[in-house]
């Protein structure tokens with residue numbers, strides 16, 4: 132059964148007349164990449180899937196139940212969001228921030244227990260930020276903060292990851308490490324939905340792709356049927372050269388075209 136599905140969903144992008152109704156079924160273990168140019172509505176879609184943004188029409192279902200009918204606490208246990216822009220103004224250390232991932236499981240005044248600490252510490256270790264555990268998040272670099280945000284969702288252990296540009300601010304090594312983590316999460320049975328600007332990360336790490344056009348038009352399906360140069364050139368209004376590296380397609384923008 133699908134873990135997350137959309138039913139004639141039209142996302143609410145201001146000023147946009149309509150769009151292709153989205154009827155997407157996301158299964159456990161799948162890795163979806165959402166691709167589109169700036170302003171196409173990728174973040175809006177992710178927030179709509181998370182129940183943070185009301186759809187223009189249609190609905191989102193989590194494990195077959197309408198998201199709008201579910202208790203927020205249940206939704207917060209099942210859906211983990213890596214936001215594109217975070218307000219880390221609240222003065223918290225790295226470890227305290229990761230522990231926020233356990234809040235959906237705790238009652239209002241319940242303190243985190245040993246198991247919560249074990250999970251948070253393991254996630255910080257996995258994201259290569261355990262040496263920063265006592266630092267205030269506000270003092271971290273952009274890439275360090277991004278890794279703490281991902282560690283927080285890992286601590287949350289959701290059934291579905293909704294990650295908005297998870298490789299933002301990350302150096303090449305950490306980009307690969309984060310994409311490997313997403314693949315690992317999917318292999319364990321979680322579903323992963325990521326907005327990505329890097330076509331080549333999508334080609335390498337996603338098995339399903341959604342192309343979102345600024346008009347609201349959209350198409351989706353298995354990766355190889357979606358990553359077709361002509362469709363991508365129309366999506367980005369950018370001509371591309373495609374080369375094969377290690378058996379995978381690599382997309383390179385043509386200079387000046």
Ligand SMILES: Nc1ncnc2c1ncn2[C@@H]1O[C@H](COP(=O)(O)OP(=O)(O)OP(=O)(O)O)[C@@H](O)[C@H]1O
Pocket residue numbers: 144145167168169170171172173174175176
């Ligand atoms: N509060 C708002 N008021 C007016 N327009 C908005 C508002 N929020 C979003 N938009 C517009 O909705 C459109 C979709 O925004 P969204 O952030 O979903 O795009 P995106 O595909 O994630 O873009 P990017 O690749 O730049 O992150 C954009 O044109 C944006 O300016």
